[in-house]
Amino acid sequence: MSDIGKIRIRVPSNVKAGDVVRVRCLVIHPMEIVQRDAQGKIIDRNYNYITRVTATYLGKPVVAFDLTQSVSENPAFSFALKATAPGPVKVTFVDTHGGKYEATADIAFA
Amino acid sequence: MAGAMTRRSALGTFGAVGAALATGTLSIGTPARAQAQGQSQALGLQESVQDGLKRVFGGRPMKDGAALIKLDIPPIAENGAVVPVSVEVNAPMTPASHVKSIWIVADKNRIPIIAKATLTPEAGQAFVGANVRLGETTDVRAIVEQSDGTLLTAKREVKVTVGGCGG
Amino acid sequence: MRSLPRLRWAALALLVTGCALAARESTPVASPGRTSRAIAEARGDVRVSPDGKRTAVRYAGWTTRDFGAFRSYAYDDVRPEPPVQKAVMPVGVVGDPKKGRALFLDRQKGPCSGCHLVPGDDVWPAGSVGPDLSTLADRTLPDAYLYQQLWDPRVTFPVTVMPPWGAQGVFTPEEIVHLVAYLQTLHGPPPPEKDADRNPFTRRKPTGFGDNLDPTNNPAVVRAEEAQALWSARGPKGKACADCHAGRPQTAMRGVATRYPRVVAEYGRVMSLEDFLSVHAEATTGRALPSESAANLDATLLVKMASNGLPVAVDTTSPAARAAIERGRASFYRRVGERNHACADCHTPDHGANKFLGGRFLGDVTGGLTRHFPTWRTSQNDVWDMRKRMQWCMTPLGANMLAADAVEYAELELYLTTFDVGKPINAPGIRH
Numbered sequence: 001m002s003d004i005g006k007i008r009i010r011v012p013s014n015v016k017a018g019d020v021v022r023v024r025c026l027v028i029h030p031m032e033i034v035q036r037d038a039q040g041k042i043i044d045r046n047y048n049y050i051t052r053v054t055a056t057y058l059g060k061p062v063v064a065f066d067l068t069q070s071v072s073e074n075p076a077f078s079f080a081l082k083a084t085a086p087g088p089v090k091v092t093f094v095d096t097h098g099g100k101y102e103a104t105a106d107i108a109f110a
Numbered sequence: 111m112a113g114a115m116t117r118r119s120a121l122g123t124f125g126a127v128g129a130a131l132a133t134g135t136l137s138i139g140t141p142a143r144a145q146a147q148g149q150s151q152a153l154g155l156q157e158s159v160q161d162g163l164k165r166v167f168g169g170r171p172m173k174d175g176a177a178l179i180k181l182d183i184p185p186i187a188e189n190g191a192v193v194p195v196s197v198e199v200n201a202p203m204t205p206a207s208h209v210k211s212i213w214i215v216a217d218k219n220r221i222p223i224i225a226k227a228t229l230t231p232e233a234g235q236a237f238v239g240a241n242v243r244l245g246e247t248t249d250v251r252a253i254v255e256q257s258d259g260t261l262l263t264a265k266r267e268v269k270v271t272v273g274g275c276g277g
Numbered sequence: 278m279r280s281l282p283r284l285r286w287a288a289l290a291l292l293v294t295g296c297a298l299a300a301r302e303s304t305p306v307a308s309p310g311r312t313s314r315a316i317a318e319a320r321g322d323v324r325v326s327p328d329g330k331r332t333a334v335r336y337a338g339w340t341t342r343d344f345g346a347f348r349s350y351a352y353d354d355v356r357p358e359p360p361v362q363k364a365v366m367p368v369g370v371v372g373d374p375k376k377g378r379a380l381f382l383d384r385q386k387g388p389c390s391g392c393h394l395v396p397g398d399d400v401w402p403a404g405s406v407g408p409d410l411s412t413l414a415d416r417t418l419p420d421a422y423l424y425q426q427l428w429d430p431r432v433t434f435p436v437t438v439m440p441p442w443g444a445q446g447v448f449t450p451e452e453i454v455h456l457v458a459y460l461q462t463l464h465g466p467p468p469p470e471k472d473a474d475r476n477p478f479t480r481r482k483p484t485g486f487g488d489n490l491d492p493t494n495n496p497a498v499v500r501a502e503e504a505q506a507l508w509s510a511r512g513p514k515g516k517a518c519a520d521c522h523a524g525r526p527q528t529a530m531r532g533v534a535t536r537y538p539r540v541v542a543e544y545g546r547v548m549s550l551e552d553f554l555s556v557h558a559e560a561t562t563g564r565a566l567p568s569e570s571a572a573n574l575d576a577t578l579l580v581k582m583a584s585n586g587l588p589v590a591v592d593t594t595s596p597a598a599r600a601a602i603e604r605g606r607a608s609f610y611r612r613v614g615e616r617n618h619a620c621a622d623c624h625t626p627d628h629g630a631n632k633f634l635g636g637r638f639l640g641d642v643t644g645g646l647t648r649h650f651p652t653w654r655t656s657q658n659d660v661w662d663m664r665k666r667m668q669w670c671m672t673p674l675g676a677n678m679l680a681a682d683a684v685e686y687a688e689l690e691l692y693l694t695t696f697d698v699g700k701p702i703n704a705p706g707i708r709h
Contacts (some may be wrong), residue, residue: 003503008492020234024493028500033243034156034220042156051154062232065240068154070216070224072192072241073658074496079227082203082234186474188483188636188709189656247401269474271402271636 003028007103011089014110019083023055025091026076027101033069048097053077057107058087083107159215159222166213166223167261172253175199175262181252183266187244190270196239197252199262203229209236211255216268218248244270313680314555315568319668320680333677336665340672347445347614349676350685352604358612361435362444364428366421370451372458380452381459387447389456391635392439394477396467402636405477406629407439412465423457438622438629445615477633486655489707490585497653497660497705501582504575512562518576521561530583534702535590538691540597547601547687550577551662555682568681574651574660581651581704589648589697598691605692608685609642615675620689637709645697647690649706656709663690 009025032047053065063079081089086109093101155162180198187193199209212227227238236254244250251265313320322334323343331343348356381389382400390400392407425432428443428450442448448456473479492498508526509519522529538549544556551568554576558566566573592598609620623629623639630641640646651662661669664681667689671678679685 003500006499006503008499010491010493022237024239026493026496026499028496057232060232061230063230063238064228065238066153066226066228067240068221068224070219070221070243072243075241076194076239076493078196078237078239079229080233080235080237082232184484186481186483186636191658192486192655194487269401 004030005093005099005101007091007093007101009089009091009103009105011105011107013108015083015107016110017084020080021083021107022078022080023089023105024076024078025053025055025103026074027093028074029093029095029101031069031071031073031075046096048095048099050075050093050095052094054092055079055081056090057081058085062089081107083109085109153223153226154221155223156220157222159217159219162215162223167253170259170261172261172263175252175254175264179252179254179262179264181250181264181266182239183250183268185266185268187268187270189272190244190246192241193244193268193270194239194241195250196237197227197254199236199254201236201254201256203231203234203236205231206257208233208257209254210257212236212238213251213253213255214240214242215251215253216242216244216248217251219243219245244268246270313568313682315681316570319567319569319665321668321678321683323677335668335672335678339669342672344615344671344675344677347676348611349613349671350608350611350679350683350689352685359441359444359617361431362429362441363432364425364443364450366424366457367450367454370454372420372454372461374455374459374462376452377455377457377459380448380456387442388635395463398471398475401475402480402633403475403477404634404637405632406623406634406639409478410460411463411467414461414463415465420457420461423460424453427453427456438618440616440618445617447615480633483638483709486707486709489649489653489703489705495653495705495707496658497578497651497707500575500660501578501705504579507572507575508579510564512558512564514561514563516562518558518562526579527583530580532584532587534581534584535587536592538687538694539592540595540601546684547691549663549687549690550580551664552682552687554580569662569665574662577651577662578660578705581702584702585704586701588699588701589645589694591691591694591698593695593698601688602692602695604685605688605690608689609692613674613676614671616673618674620670642693643696645694645700647694648697648700648702649704649708651704652706652708654708660705663693 006028007025009023011023012021015021027050029050031049034047035043037043047069049069050067050071053067055062055064062081065077086107088104088106090102090104155165157165178200180200182196182198183193195214197212197214199212201209203209208231209229211229214224215222216224224242225240229236229238247267247269249265250268251263254262256262318334318336320334323345324332324334326332331345332341333343335341348354348358380386381395390403392404394400394403394405394409394411396411427448429441430437430439431441440447443450443453470476470479474481487494489495490498492502505526509517511517519529534550537553538547540546541548541553551573554566554573555568558564558576564572566576593602612619620642621628623634624642626641626643629639630643632639647663650666651660654661664686667686668678668681
């Protein structure tokens with residue numbers, strides 16, 4: 001069973017209204033790198049890697065990442081958000097093979 | 111396995127881990143071939159860093175942002191596969207004035223423009239982090255674009271070790 | 278021939294039983310005809326093609342070179358260490374310092390810079406296991422002396438960790454002449470150091486990869502969490518682990534990992550969790566968990582993590598355990614391979630531990646490392662158990678690796694685990 005697309009999100013606890021908090025997320029994904037043949041020529045194929053990460057909080061966009069194959073396999077991303085109310089942080093990852101992976105974590109107030 | 115669970119963490123600030131499972135793969139029609147890695151106009155090309163910066167920023171001036179930009183990256187990377195980078199900008203995040211974009215660039219990478227983060231004022235702080243691949247010892251730059259179009263930049267050298275008895 | 282008189286049969290029966298009992302009491306050793314339960318690329322096999330060419334079967338990306346000419350860890354490999362060799366510098370070869378420098382830095386050879394610092398901005402990363410050679414020529418050592426050092430330093434320093442490069446054929450006589458010529462150019466004072474990190478004696482130590490138990494940091498934790506379902510999944514015999522070990526692995530297996538590796542009487546040998554799972558899972562549930570398979574590593578992670586926070590408590594006192602630990606210790610100090618190295622050369626404070634080998638900061642086993650295995654390896658983007666780590670060392674050292682579940686590795690692992698006794702298990706780790 002492949003773990004591709006499995007996501008973990010970490011949000012802090014004991015959040016108060018107005019706090020700027022940091023969120024980190026990790027997604028299991030091969031982030032395939034460009035391969036070259038024995039002569040050094042790039043092998044042309046549809047490499048599977050995440051091109052976009054979007055994060056929303058309470059349904060509103062907070063941050064988005066545009067990515068390349070220079071980003072690590074099983075990448076982790078961090079960002080900040082201003083906690084205004086308890087509610088969901090949703091991250092979405094999209095890869096070049098049409099994969100779309102989503103997960104949500106809740107900001108809970110102390 | 112949804113829901114928060116308390117987990118021992120070396121970082122005191124984070125208490126609960128919100129662990130959520132992905133909903134799984136959804137096909138978005140027929141996967142289109144990534145266009146020579148150029149699916150985003152700003153990223154993804156195999157090019158020299160000079161060409162990349164010119165392509166993305168034209169000749170726009172870049173101010174020295176060393177005083178405002180905290181570029182956190184290990185000075186020596188044990189391997190080039192996973193190098194944690196974070197960028198924090200000491201600048202407001204209001205609708206009137208905020209950091210709009212942060213690029214992470216590695217001069218010696220084959221794909222030097224590594225990632226671009228786009229922020230909204232809801233972020234509350236201009237802070238982003240990502241794990242990147244570095245092909246060899248290189249300068250790593252953060253290029254920050256503010257809502258008024260000002261560009262700031264800071265850079266650090268990262269030495270990369272390769273592994274094996276000699277590297 | 279007619280059957281033996283009953284008394285003789287009885288005596289024979291007693292003898293056989295007695296021997297079997299004695300075998301159980303006595304310390305288990307690897308039987309020459311042992312069968313590995315590892316996946317194909319982890320068995321240490323060497324294939325011989327019809328033209329006689331020998332190719333090792335190893336993990337993808339690992340060298341396939343056969344190092345059969347050199348001593349390995351196998352208990353039945355009774356070849357001695359390579360004999361100490363006196364050398365005579367060849368005449369008629371003019372040493373070229375430029376060639377020598379290239380050889381010194383050549384990663385296909387040593388490189389010498391892996392252990393020795395020399396000047397040059399391009400020297401990255403040099404190591405500190407051996408002395409700094411930047412001003413060696415100031416000592417005005419004769420060429421012949423330096424030649425002998427590179428050919429086989431044991432002539433002068435019997436317990437050196439430096440390999441006998443010439444004697445083992447890593448460098449040709451001509452190449453060593455060039456190396457000597459290069460070394461004789463290294464006069465002081467060395468150029469001023471512009472970068473404290475270039476010099477391994479002043480270089481900053483690695484800072485690691487952060488919280489190993491944070492699933493947003495360590496992919497191995499995600500892998501283990503996703504593998505929980507394995508515990509209650511029915512195998513071909515219609516049984517699941519949970520059928521006998523009721524509950525989630527965290528509760529059912531709590532404390533188990535603290536006692537491994539251990540002598541498993543029914544199999545007559547030392548076994549780690551991975552070894553035991555490779556036989557136990559199939560015997561009970563029918564599910565094959567071959568050593569180094571993803572499923573075996575997943576199951577090992579589940580069992581090991583169930584003991585996180587609990588102190589390692591392997592048996593170190595029974596006669597069988599003591600004998601196994603002694604054999605493991607002997608392996609730890611055994612010189613093997615083309616490089617004629619022992620684990621101890623790099624991983625004890627007396628020698629290489631806490632110094633740089635090239636860019637690698639060498640771990641000190643005497644502080645205990647096994648409690649963090651299986652570990653996530655960022656350079657491999659995969660989970661490695663202790664056996665794969667041991668197998669890996671064999672390829673740069675130039676010795677054929679054994680099967681992942683070889684008893685030699687198991688007893689070496691048990692020896693290493695004695696340094697973790699009393700310390701809390703904390704797996705999976707995350708490292709380079």
